[in-house]
Amino acid sequence: MPTEILMPALSPTMTEGTLAKWLKREGDAVKSGDVIAEIETDKATMEVEAVDEGTIGKILVPEGTEAVAVNTPIAILLGDGESAGDIAHANGK
Secondary structure, three states, rough: OOEEOOOOOOOOOOOOOOEEEEEOOOOOOOOOOOOEEEOOOOOOOOEEOOOOOOEEEEEOOOOOEEEOOOOEEEEEEEEEOOOHHHHHHHHOO
């Protein structure tokens, strides 16, 4: 089943951030520990690492988007044998 990649909280007080840059594109394979994006806060720019392996199925938040709330889905990660069609099915569409 497709997995949502969520906007991380980079500090205990962080409520939102800017998705500054995607380092992976739709269709790219990722493994745990791969850096997939850069997030900016008012204090720093941090790298976001994948926690699972799979393929980036869909990017939900374009790079440069400001004020992305913590825990907002920013991308969909597909597992082995899954396709973009599985994303719509998982969302009940």
